[in-house]
Amino acid sequence: MKKNKKTAKKIAKKIAKETQELKAGKSPKPPKAAPKSLELLSPNPGSLAAGPSRSRSTPSSGTEKSARVKKILSQVVPTPVVKNGLTEEDKIAQITSHFTEIMKILGLDLDDDSLYKTPQRVAKMYVKEIFGGLNRHNFPDITTIENKMKYDQMILVKSVEVLSQCEHHFQTIDGFATIAYIPKKQIIGLSKINRIVDFFSRRPQVQERLTKQIADCLEIILDTPHVAVSIQAKHYCVIARGIQDAQSVTVTCDLRGDFKSNLATRSEFLTQVPSARLATTAL
Numbered sequence: 001m002k003k004n005k006k007t008a009k010k011i012a013k014k015i016a017k018e019t020q021e022l023k024a025g026k027s028p029k030p031p032k033a034a035p036k037s038l039e040l041l042s043p044n045p046g047s048l049a050a051g052p053s054r055s056r057s058t059p060s061s062g063t064e065k066s067a068r069v070k071k072i073l074s075q076v077v078p079t080p081v082v083k084n085g086l087t088e089e090d091k092i093a094q095i096t097s098h099f100t101e102i103m104k105i106l107g108l109d110l111d112d113d114s115l116y117k118t119p120q121r122v123a124k125m126y127v128k129e130i131f132g133g134l135n136r137h138n139f140p141d142i143t144t145i146e147n148k149m150k151y152d153q154m155i156l157v158k159s160v161e162v163l164s165q166c167e168h169h170f171q172t173i174d175g176f177a178t179i180a181y182i183p184k185k186q187i188i189g190l191s192k193i194n195r196i197v198d199f200f201s202r203r204p205q206v207q208e209r210l211t212k213q214i215a216d217c218l219e220i221i222l223d224t225p226h227v228a229v230s231i232q233a234k235h236y237c238v239i240a241r242g243i244q245d246a247q248s249v250t251v252t253c254d255l256r257g258d259f260k261s262n263l264a265t266r267s268e269f270l271t272q273v274p275s276a277r278l279a280t281t282a283l
């Protein structure tokens, strides 16, 4: 037990060191898949992104952009969260400590060279990667473009990867989304749709809320009521535990504007949504 305490202390020390390195800019860049920070935001007037919290002390645009993201997120169906005033570093340190306890309770040997860094790995993964979407400063850099070409048909993106965590079991949700909109005055860079999906996926989720959050966000950013989002996903809490069904796929849909009320538009979208059978083979 004493040894375990020592290990926990060692880990805490290492975190403090890494935190300092992080502040000094020595740390490696976040992994490719992590939500993009907003630091590279262009000064385009159509831009809707926020600046990172770290630049809060610097005047003007950072704060302004942050306020815009705050406004967008305030109109999106909320994830149930409460403010606890903890910094990312605080969160990593505390989760490391608590996960150490979980592993000890499970009877795992934290002095084993394969296990001793696991609590810290899990903590960093939670805060910086798989739950990075809880931090609004990770909201992607979104730039819309004026629809000068007066494009007035459906724009559809399919096979958008969805990798999230179920909030009931903290198990993986793995699937893909089909997303469409009919523009009015604005169009959006297509990869930005993937980034929006990625941002909201990096939260503890239920698929229904994830679907709505993506649709809400697109409706606000694109200022069009004609938005459709469908997600097909496998839930590892269904595969690995409980009923242990590896085949079932959950399909959710949020159809708005013409996608809801115009039968032809609705059908045009739904024919692009792969059937659950196809989804199973695609996953």
Ligand SMILES: [Zn+2]
Pocket (backbone or CB within 6 Å): 166, 167, 168, 169, 170, 171, 235, 237, 238
């Ligand atoms: Zn679950």
